[in-house]
Amino acid sequence: RYPAGSAKQLIQLLTGLETPSGGRGTDTGVLVHNVGTAYAVHRALRQAHPLISRIVTVTGGAVVRPQNLEAPIGALVDDLLAFCGGAPAAARLLMGGPMMGQPLPGTQVPIVKGTNGILALTAAETLTVEPSPCIRCGRCVEACPMGLMPLEMSKRARRDDLDGALAFGLIDCISCGSCAYACPSRIPLVQYFDYARGALEIRQRAEQKAKETRRLLDQRQARLAREERAKAEAAARRQAEKLAAKAKARAKTGAAA
Structure with a gap:
């Protein structure tokens, strides 16, 4: 059942172990690799072959000849669609699947190491409905495989209440x-x-930058303070040496008299 292929869900399904909030699957002592990763590791270790290509599924109602392709990393989406006969009726392009795929601005986008599919949808397949207000039916809560409360997270996300969204498990959402x-309500x-x-990432980067700036400022102030102390100590030593020299000269003059 979707999204049982996700590492956290697969671990819980097979072992009964639950990944802690904010953690990774490896925190349970289990490492999950998909077939593509296992194959890439085999080729790298056994055949000294680097990861330079990916198996990419090119499909969707707009694709003339949907198929799986071994595409070199860096190849353009346009090239893959052309190899499949084109997608003249494409109304929307996604990199990934229909549930978690990311919209593409065009076909001049390269394949990356994480690309597993290109979805070219027709206008009929992309029929959109204007969202209506939340009726708090709870269906999103029932559907969430992570046991989160999407209605509460979205309510706070719309208000830019990032801390509130975090409190309801934003960090654990897998965007399934x-x-x-x-x-x-089609929200x-x-x-x-x-x-x-x-x-949240932008805020964290800004906080990290401010923290680093404060650290550098503190270091500069500490360095200036050390330099001032060193100057003061050097001046004190010179003054002491002058006084000692004068005292020695007076003593020598008195002895001569």
Whole structure:
């Protein structure tokens, strides 16, 4: 059952171990690799062959000849679509699947090491409905495989209450799209969560930058203070040496008299 292929869900399904909040699957002592990764490791270790290509599924109602391709990393989406006969009726392009795929601005986008599919949808397949207000039916909560409360997270994400969204488990959301699919109001919940995570990342970078700036400023002030102390100590030594020299000269003069 979707999204049982996700590492956290697969670990819990097979072992009964639950990944802690904010953690990774490896925190349970289990490492999950998909077939593509296992094959890439085999080729790298056994055949000394680097990862330079990916198996990419090119499909969707707009694709003339849908098929799986071994595409070199860096190849353009346009090249893959052309190899499959083109997608003249494409109304929307996604990199990934229909639930978790990311919209593409065009076909001049390269394949990266994480690309597993290109989805070219027709206008009929991309029929959109204007979202209506949340009726708090709870279907998104029932659909969430992580046991989160999407309605509460989206409510806070819309208000830019990032801390509130975090308190309701934003960091544990896997963007599977189950909540948005189940929502009868057609609220784009995942978009809100992606926005909130992006805003949170920007805030964290700003906080880290401010922290680093404060650290550098503290270091500079400490260095200036050390230099001032060193100057003061050097001046004190010179003054002491002068006084000692004068005292020695007076003593020598007195002895001569």
